[in-house]
Amino acid sequence: VLVCLILRLSGNVGAAPESALITSLPGFSGAFPSKHYSGYVTIDGKPSPKNLFYYFVSSERNPQLDPVVLWLNGGPGCSSFDGFVYEHGPFNFEVGNSTGTLPVLHLNPYSWSKVSSVIYLDSPAGVGFSYSENTSNYVNGDFQTASDTHTFLLKWFELFPEFVANPFYIAGESYAGIYVPTLASDVALGTKTGAKPIINFKGYMVGNGVSDPKFDGNALVPFAHGMALISDSMFEEAEAACNGNYHEPKDQKCSNILDEIDEALSGLNIYDILEPCFYGSAAKDDERKNTSSLPLSFKQLGATDKPFPVRKRIFGRAWPFHAPVRDGIVPSWPELVKRSGLSVPCMDNTLATIWLNNEAVRKAIHASPEAGEWTLCIDIAYTHDAGSMIKYHLNLTAQGYRALIF
Incomplete structure (x- = not known):
């Protein structure tokens, strides 16, 4: 509590990187109701680094105080733009006037960004716009994915220090029933062992998730x-x-x-x-x-x-x-x-595919050409090495973290 208060009073050191700010989006003609950022966080990988892509929507209500939520789609191997485009993102996507044209974007009155700031992360490397120069980094498992995502979060909060004191939640659906508890456990352990910056982790949410x-x-x-x-x-x-x-x-x-x-x-x-x-x-x-x-x-x-x-x-x-x-x-x-x-x-995922593979859209959201063509889900080499999530849920809730399984 004292740390959070000091950060609030000091106004935080540093601010979100201006190079990541999104100023406009093809298909949307209005003004953004809050700030949007996107780009890459690079983490160590062998034999080459992994570049993890995020799209961040700050809260439309009170970004200084509202929770920050990390959203993960499942698969494994599916992009979190699934949630952004079709579920709870800031826009509703309407089919264009003719075949193959860009979708028309309208503000979504039910967006999660109405009450929280949301990070949509493409994970693990190889999914969506996340990539590595060496595709051997696309062989993943539960523990590696959790570790990489935890590293991403620590680096992301260094880039966006003004949000480090906000309550933080992890959320996802489907195979994120594995992603979320394993990542939550890593974050909770990192807090205990002094990983910096200290993430103000409060709890997690899993929808229609894989558990055991x-x-x-x-x-x-x-x-x-x-x-x-x-x-x-x-x-x-x-x-x-x-x-x-x-x-x-x-x-x-x-x-x-x-x-x-x-x-x-x-x-x-x-x-x-x-x-x-x-x-x-x-x-x-x-x-x-x-x-x-x-x-x-x-x-x-x-x-x-x-x-x-x-x-x-x-x-x-x-x-x-x-x-x-x-x-x-x-x-x-x-x-x-x-x-x-x-x-x-x-x-069918036509709307997302058309929009996210449009050159102007990719430039607007800072997606690297090296990521290749965007697809909603990829064929991924993946090892389910974390086992049952029951013990993870028990351990996390016993520590006082809030959990919503829906």
Whole structure:
């Protein structure tokens, strides 16, 4: 508390780097309601450094006092521009007037920046605009990613010292259910061991997160049954064949019924099971060509009030239904489609791809040409080496850190 008070009274030493300030964005014609910054933080890596890209939106309410939130999308291997463009960023993105034109940006009345300052980070190296000169740095795991992100934070707060006293939270979704607790543990340990600058870490948030391979995997079949996505008879057959062990089936009979469940759930919007991924007269004919056929039950739901780009874009990672986490190369859905011909709905990320690969946009946000083409998710070599997150949650909450799992 004393440290925070001294920093407040002294006005902090230094300020945000002017070279990172964003003054305008193609597609947006108004004035920013708060300051935006973006650029790179370089951290050590072997055999060459890693350049981690961030986009920072300061709070529209009271940036001097409001919390700072680090946002991480999951994958592993997906850019946090997913959250920026399609979820809680400062703008809503509207399809351009003609095919291939830049999206039109409008202020988002529900942006998290209404009440907090948000850092959107592309992590680990190789994801989004983050890069290294040597692609061997793109082989990652849970512990390495947490360590790199912690180093990023320490360096970022050195660049933005005026925010070091603000309450700090870590948030993310999907595989960030691993990223967030492991990073939070590193930050908490760093505070204890005197890592500088001292981060005013208060807690963390995880949405729809991976937590524990066994518990997550074994929960999916009962969930599908409880939500009436599979029949009573199919569920009873799975129970009898697998004896509750859906994560690692022990015999062919169990594997076969799990394959049947996979087939029964094909076409499902895994992020919102009651919402069609693609439906309604607002869609253009050429956009319809990019989507898969939907189950009859989805079509019967009718139109939706959700913005079309949001409905259409859901971009899942390619985990099998009954095996949410596997080591090795993690394919994105489009890659899985190419390999297997599977039907995958909601895989469109056209708006983000057009905007973030536009030369003027990339110049405006200080994205390096060396980062190459921006894609929402990459095929990434990744090792899931942190194990279950249950012990991490227990340890962090026992220390008094706040946690929201939603």
